[in-house]
Amino acid sequence: MSLMTMIVKMSEGLGKTCAIFFLTLLFSLPLGMIVALLRMSKVKLVSAVTRFFITILRGTPLMLQLLAVTYGPYYLFGATVARNKLIPVVIAFSINYAAYFAEIYRGGIESIPVGQYEAAEVLGYTRIQTFMRIILPQVIKRIMPSVTNEVVTLVKDTSMAFTVSYQEMFTIGKQIANSQTSFTPFVVAGAFYYIFNVIVDYVMGRIEKRLDYYR
Amino acid sequence: MAEINSSTGAAPSILSIRSLQKSFDSVSVLRDISLSVERGNVVSIIGPSGSGKSTLLRCASFLEHADGGDILYDGEYALHNGVYAQKAELARFRTRFGLVFQNFQLFPHYSVLRNVSEAPILHGENKDEVHARALELLKKMGLEGREKAYPYQLSGGQQQRVAIARALCMRPEILFFDEPTSALDPELTGEVLKVIRQLAEERMTMVVVTHEMPFAKAVSNRVIFMADGVIVEQGDPKEVFDNPREERTKQFLRVFER
Numbered sequence: 001m002s003l004m005t006m007i008v009k010m011s012e013g014l015g016k017t018c019a020i021f022f023l024t025l026l027f028s029l030p031l032g033m034i035v036a037l038l039r040m041s042k043v044k045l046v047s048a049v050t051r052f053f054i055t056i057l058r059g060t061p062l063m064l065q066l067l068a069v070t071y072g073p074y075y076l077f078g079a080t081v082a083r084n085k086l087i088p089v090v091i092a093f094s095i096n097y098a099a100y101f102a103e104i105y106r107g108g109i110e111s112i113p114v115g116q117y118e119a120a121e122v123l124g125y126t127r128i129q130t131f132m133r134i135i136l137p138q139v140i141k142r143i144m145p146s147v148t149n150e151v152v153t154l155v156k157d158t159s160m161a162f163t164v165s166y167q168e169m170f171t172i173g174k175q176i177a178n179s180q181t182s183f184t185p186f187v188v189a190g191a192f193y194y195i196f197n198v199i200v201d202y203v204m205g206r207i208e209k210r211l212d213y214y215r
Numbered sequence: 216m217a218e219i220n221s222s223t224g225a226a227p228s229i230l231s232i233r234s235l236q237k238s239f240d241s242v243s244v245l246r247d248i249s250l251s252v253e254r255g256n257v258v259s260i261i262g263p264s265g266s267g268k269s270t271l272l273r274c275a276s277f278l279e280h281a282d283g284g285d286i287l288y289d290g291e292y293a294l295h296n297g298v299y300a301q302k303a304e305l306a307r308f309r310t311r312f313g314l315v316f317q318n319f320q321l322f323p324h325y326s327v328l329r330n331v332s333e334a335p336i337l338h339g340e341n342k343d344e345v346h347a348r349a350l351e352l353l354k355k356m357g358l359e360g361r362e363k364a365y366p367y368q369l370s371g372g373q374q375q376r377v378a379i380a381r382a383l384c385m386r387p388e389i390l391f392f393d394e395p396t397s398a399l400d401p402e403l404t405g406e407v408l409k410v411i412r413q414l415a416e417e418r419m420t421m422v423v424v425t426h427e428m429p430f431a432k433a434v435s436n437r438v439i440f441m442a443d444g445v446i447v448e449q450g451d452p453k454e455v456f457d458n459p460r461e462e463r464t465k466q467f468l469r470v471f472e473r
């Protein structure tokens with residue numbers, strides 16, 4: 001198989017790679033905020049339970065979580081394994097990344113001085129106005145570098161989908177590598193991820209720059 | 216509330232505090248604090264660090280939850296025997312006072328104009344009117360033309376003047392200052408004290424916690440000396456500064472002599 005054929009075949013999986021990437025961000029970024037707020041809940045039980053789930057999600061391999069979400073229902077309830085693996089893959093990725101984002105959000109929220117809440121309170125801002133207008137924008141600016149890190153990691157992590165044979169770019173590459181006993185598909189995959197992350201870096205850099213108008 | 220007025224028949228004090236109590240983990244920080252502030256007056260609060268001055272202002276502005284006593288604004292109970300008014304009522308009380316913090320607490324992601332004007336706009340006031348008022352206040356604070364700047368671009372003295380404008384834009388009846396110049400370089404305290412002095416001349420009602428003794432003496436109608444959570448002495452500034460009765464006051468003021 002020529003290099004060109006490999007590239008063409010593998011790029012057919014790029015759509016699915018992008019699907020995992022964008023859908024995961026779409027769900028995990030807001031879900032992470034909900035998890036962060038639960039984690040910071042004044043109700044001890046709520047924060048303890050949330051904390052427990054976060055440690056599980058961060059403390060076990062994403063690969064296991066993918067397997068658990070994809071095949072768990074089959075082993076537990078005899079449910080049929082989803083034909084479209086995109087659904088369990090995105091669920092597993094979104095939950096896993098939400099746990100990471102939650103900790104980033106929490107760090108950001110806790111880094112805002114209490115005085116900001118107090119100044120807003122005295123000026124009559126409601127709690128929601130205070131959070132949405134005063135706290136959240138400052139949090140977003142502070143956590144951008146950490147979020148960028150996670151997004152870059154997510155690009156590379158999409159390759160984990162091969163564990164459940166979801167036909168994204170890396171899974172296809174791995175199959176070609178096996179059938180052709182060639183290492184070349186892995187080099188191609190590496191190049192794809194690298195280019196993807198150059199774009200991610202550029203976009204995140206632009207966003208960070210837009211938040212540079214204040215200190 | 217009748218009891219306050221019946222004797223004099225005068226309008227109620229803008230703020231009166233009676234037997235205010237506050238503890239942090241069983242450490243008593245305010246013990247039986249009583250004071251009142253009349254319309255158009257400036258009351259200075261002095262005292263050593265840790266005596267409870269900030270806690271007093273924070274209780275009066277509902278940032279701290281007092282354990283006992285009364286807080287009345289214009290004769291209306293915000294705190295009655297250690298029990299606070301309903302949430303909605305507290306929100307209404309909040310519009311009557313403003314608080315200026317030691318470290319400004321401007322919103323760093325907002326321009327000067329937005330810092331000053333957003334709260335009244337959120338309260339439903341007309342945006343153009345609020346902006347006009349904000350610009351007027353900024354001019355008065357000596358910050359004309361700085362409305363588009365961000366807080367980080369301003370000196371500490373300028374930031375504190377923005378914070379004062381922000382508080383004033385809410386049109387409070389009484390303004391609290393918690394050591395407004397303590398976070399400033401010495402050469403910048405003057406410009407902030409000057410605007411507070413100007414407000415005093417316009418008969419703005421103010422309670423100022425400060426270590427600036429000459430300022431307190433010159434501007435206040437009354438000085439309160441606090442130590443260890445109690446009011447040790449209060450009265451006419453000239454009396455308190457030149458002729459303190461209590462040994463504790465003399466001791467405290469001696470440090471500022473030279």
Ligand SMILES: Nc1ncnc2c1ncn2[C@@H]1O[C@H](COP(=O)(O)OP(=O)(O)O)[C@@H](O)[C@H]1O
Nearest residue numbers: 239240244262263264265266267268269270271
């Ligand atoms: N949130 C808090 N928790 C525990 N102790 C506090 C808290 N705030 C203030 N204190 C204590 O209360 C006392 C009075 O503090 P404060 O009102 O800040 O004094 P001042 O403003 O006169 O320096 C101090 O001993 C301080 O340590």
Ligand SMILES: [Mg+2]
Nearest residue numbers: 268269270394
């Ligand atoms: Mg203090």
